Amino acid sequence: MTLAGGTWSEVRCAAFDAGSALRATAETVPLTSAAFRTLAAPLRSPGLVPGFDAAAMDGWAVSAAGPWIFGEPIVAGPVIDSRPLAPGVARPITTGAAVPLGAERVLRSESGRIADGRLVDDGPPAAPRHIRVAGEETTPGDLLFEAGVVLTPPRVAVAAVCGLDTVTVATPPRVGIAVLGDEIVSEGVPAPGTVRDVFTVQLPDVLRRLGAVADSAVRVADDLDATVAALDRPDLALVITTGGTAHSSTDHVRAALARLGAELVVDRVAMRPGQPTMIARRGSTLHLCLPGNPMAAMVALVVVGVPLIDGLLGRTVAVPSTVDLAADVSHPRGGVLVQAYRQTLAGALPQLRQSSAMLRGLADADGILLVPEGGARAGDSVPSLDLPW
Known part of the structure; x- marks a missing residue:
C-alpha cells in the first residue's frame, strides 16, 4: 500500500520499514x-576484563598495617610473579601489574613515606584499595553492544580490550546516484538556463557517513528511456535520484518506475521543502526519489533517506530531538516547514538564505527543525533532526 502525502513522522516510519525489509547481509x-x-x-565479551587483580596506581602492594620492609618490585608485563606477599612486606608495584596473592591494597606512591628504612602509610584512613578486581569491567559472555549499534572508535577499543579480533557487521549497502536534468552542468560557472551539479560532489560522502557506499554517480538527460535505464539497477540495494519527481513534461521518474514495475511505497511528504519525495521498491532494490532543488533534496535525504538506510543496516531509527525557538517562525501553509537552524544562547535560530533552491543556510546549520502548520513562536519547542555530516 502506498503512503500518499503522509506526515514527516509517518514517512520516516515507512522509510525505515522499507529498509528493514531488505536488511543488508553480514560480513x-x-x-x-x-x-x-x-x-x-x-557483541559479547570472550573473557574477563581485567583478566587478573591489577594495580590501579603506582605504589606498593601491602597487607595489614605498616610499617613494612621492602620486597622485590612487581612490574606490568606478560610474566606473572605468583609468589604470595609475605607478611610485613611492601613490594613496589607499577600500574597494571598483577597484585600478588595476599595483598589487601596498593598504597599509592604519594601516600607512602620512608622512615628508618621502612615504608610508612601517610595516606587518609579510609583510602581506596587501588586494585582493579578481575572481571570488574566484563566477564565471559557479557553483552557489550546490541546488534544495530554503530561501532564508534571507543566501542572498537572495548572490543579489543575484551580480547576480540574480529566483529560481524552489516555489509554496506551499495547505492547508485542519478542526477536528472538537461540543465545540469558539471563544471565552471553555469551559463543562463543551467545550474551546477551539487549532488555528485556531496552525496557519496554523505552516504559514506551514513554507512553506505556510492557505487556510481551519473547525470541523466530529461528523457524517459534514459531515466528507465538509470533506475534499472537490480544489482544495487538503493538507487537515489534527484529531480524528475514532479508532473511537468520533463519529469519522467513516475513513468520510469511504472515501466519497471516498481511498487510505490511513499508518494509525497507533507513538508516544505521536500514535498515531491518518493520511495519505491522493485525486487530487492529500493528507490529514493528526491526533488531536484538542492535544499529540498538534502532535507528529504535527512528526513526520509537516513531512516531508510538505518533500516537497511539493521539499526534503530533515531528519535527526533526538540529545540526551543529563538524567534517566531511563520508558516501559513499545509504540512511542516523544514528550516535549517543554528543553536544560539537564546535558542534555535532559523538560518538566513534558505529556500528549496538554496544551500547556503544549510551549509552552516547545526540541524533542521520542523515547524508545524500555523507556525510557532519564540520559546516554543519544535521537533528537530541532526544532520548526518
Missing part, C-alpha cells in the same frame, strides 16, 4: 577495519 571484518561499521549481531 566479518578485523577490528582495524571496524570503526563506524554497524554490528550485525550482538
Whole structure:
C-alpha cells in the first residue's frame, strides 16, 4: 500500500520499514577495519576484563598495617610473579601489574613515606584499595553492544580490550546516484538556463557517513528511456535520484518506475521543502526519489533517506530531538516547514538564505527543525533532526 502525502513522522516510519525489509547481509571484518561499521549481531565479551587483580596506581602492594620492609618490585608485563606477599612486606608495584596473592591494597606512591628504612602509610584512613578486581569491567559472555549499534572508535577499543579480533557487521549497502536534468552542468560557472551539479560532489560522502557506499554517480538527460535505464539497477540495494519527481513534461521518474514495475511505497511528504519525495521498491532494490532543488533534496535525504538506510543496516531509527525557538517562525501553509537552524544562547535560530533552491543556510546549520502548520513562536519547542555530516 502506498503512503500518499503522509506526515514527516509517518514517512520516516515507512522509510525505515522499507529498509528493514531488505536488511543488508553480514560480513566479518578485523577490528582495524571496524570503526563506524554497524554490528550485525550482538557483541559479547570472550573473557574477563581485567583478566587478573591489577594495580590501579603506582605504589606498593601491602597487607595489614605498616610499617613494612621492602620486597622485590612487581612490574606490568606478560610474566606473572605468583609468589604470595609475605607478611610485613611492601613490594613496589607499577600500574597494571598483577597484585600478588595476599595483598589487601596498593598504597599509592604519594601516600607512602620512608622512615628508618621502612615504608610508612601517610595516606587518609579510609583510602581506596587501588586494585582493579578481575572481571570488574566484563566477564565471559557479557553483552557489550546490541546488534544495530554503530561501532564508534571507543566501542572498537572495548572490543579489543575484551580480547576480540574480529566483529560481524552489516555489509554496506551499495547505492547508485542519478542526477536528472538537461540543465545540469558539471563544471565552471553555469551559463543562463543551467545550474551546477551539487549532488555528485556531496552525496557519496554523505552516504559514506551514513554507512553506505556510492557505487556510481551519473547525470541523466530529461528523457524517459534514459531515466528507465538509470533506475534499472537490480544489482544495487538503493538507487537515489534527484529531480524528475514532479508532473511537468520533463519529469519522467513516475513513468520510469511504472515501466519497471516498481511498487510505490511513499508518494509525497507533507513538508516544505521536500514535498515531491518518493520511495519505491522493485525486487530487492529500493528507490529514493528526491526533488531536484538542492535544499529540498538534502532535507528529504535527512528526513526520509537516513531512516531508510538505518533500516537497511539493521539499526534503530533515531528519535527526533526538540529545540526551543529563538524567534517566531511563520508558516501559513499545509504540512511542516523544514528550516535549517543554528543553536544560539537564546535558542534555535532559523538560518538566513534558505529556500528549496538554496544551500547556503544549510551549509552552516547545526540541524533542521520542523515547524508545524500555523507556525510557532519564540520559546516554543519544535521537533528537530541532526544532520548526518
